Amino acid sequence: MVPQHEQGSRTSRAVQFARTHHPRKVLDRLPQPRSIRYLRAALVSTGVLAERDELLIRFEEWTSSVVEEVQEPAERQVVRAFTTWFYLRRLRRRSPRRRPMTSGGYNFMRYEIRAAIRLLTWLRERGASLDTCTQSDIDQWLSSEESGRYAIQNSLSWVVSCGHAHGIKVLFRVSSRGQEMLPEADQRWDLSRRLLHDTTIATAERVAGCLVLLYGQPCTRIAALTTSHVTKTHDRVELRLGREPLVIPEPLAGLVMELVRTRQGHAAVGRTDSTPWLFPGAFPGRPMDGVSITARLNRIGIRARAGRNTALMELAGKLPAVVLSGLLGIHVNTATLWAQEAGNTRPGYAAEVARREVSKN
Known part of the structure; x- marks a missing residue:
């Protein structure tokens, strides 16, 4: 029979071993x-x-x-x-x-x-x-x-x-939000049609490119999408990018559902459908990062930043800033700036109407 003090010593050594040889500590x-x-x-x-x-x-x-x-x-x-x-x-x-x-x-x-x-x-x-x-x-x-x-x-x-310096600041030059745009007005639609109908392009690139060109999404936000952002009912497919879900039309809706069914990263461990990410990455259980999505879009001739800027400029010219914010998941102040850049007078008109109502009262 092992003495009690020796049992305590063995337990202490076992706990210390577990602490120092835990897989996370070993890997770190x-x-x-x-x-x-x-x-x-x-x-x-x-x-x-x-x-x-x-x-x-x-x-x-x-x-x-x-x-x-x-x-x-x-x-x-x-x-x-x-x-x-x-x-x-x-x-x-x-x-x-x-x-x-x-x-x-x-x-x-x-x-x-x-x-x-x-x-x-x-x-x-x-x-x-x-x-x-x-x-x-x-x-x-x-x-x-x-x-x-x-x-x-x-x-x-x-x-x-913090008091380490005094009386200094950085004065940045203001630049146009639409500075980097697609060179031709119709290029956004030409690229979108190619993505929607060219079956030689991988589904992940087709969906990601459409989210950039049609909905002005940055690649970092696309990378963070999960299957929970997609809702399928008997008559439509919805994608939640902001507070309000977007109804996705065909044929993009079919591509989104195909991606949900067939998504797979470069390396799968266990069940390939166990990951929640819409764009699984090269590491098990992790999504593709925004840099990788940008690189993949570049390889098929889509400049993500220019495409996103063009989409936001055109959408901001048609939709009120608050609607743009709710649907696309961008801050309302950012949406307002895009609306002003696009020459959308709705925000200013709404503010003027509000001022008139206050003055009447």
Whole structure:
């Protein structure tokens, strides 16, 4: 019979072993090539590991390493505080299920942090710092050829609010929302007809391209669609992009239902119909990211950003901003700006009518 104190010691060692050799801890200690990320996704999809926001974990690891690359201690302290309190605090608070981090957001935040580090280096090389720099210094930075020179608005706003800098801001030049458009007015419809009828194109690309060209959807939002966004009744197919569902006409409705039935990522583990994503990705249990969808559309001759801008411009010229917002899932302020860009007078007319009613009373 094993003495009681020895049993307690064995239990303690077993608990310690389980803690240090848990699959997640073992994987986290390894380098993270594509094969390890695939293995982690497979373990999550089969229930061995709990789901987590993998892009957020990668972003945390990246920020930790990039902060250590900053040589000057004072600059390193500012960059560490900025990444922790401006980005990571906000990202950790939001729900990973309702608002998961996207590849586009991941890349853009890294771009902003790199730009902030370059600004600190640029100031130091000119004998200045955040404490001593003036608006003139910032204006010179903005007129320079430095990469990412306009990606410092968030970092500058944060350092000013925290007292690291004083009396400086970034003045951006306003550009047209419809700046990058399809070159010909009919090209949007020609591309849409091709997607609707060309059976040599994969169904996923056909549906994604139509969502861009007909409904002005960004590829990051398309990537986040699940089968729960699609509703099939006896006489119609509905797709929920915003607050109100859209009735999808044929033949696009048939393509959407075909995608629901046949969707499959590049790599399947277990049942291929167990994933909720409308556009499954290369990793088990994960969706395709927006960058991959953009690349696939580019390969079939569709420029996603230009196509989306063209669609939004035309839709905003026909629909009131509040309707556009509810149907397409864009913020009402954004919809209003698109309506103004498209020359839609409905928002202004409605505001004028409201003012008249108030003045009468």
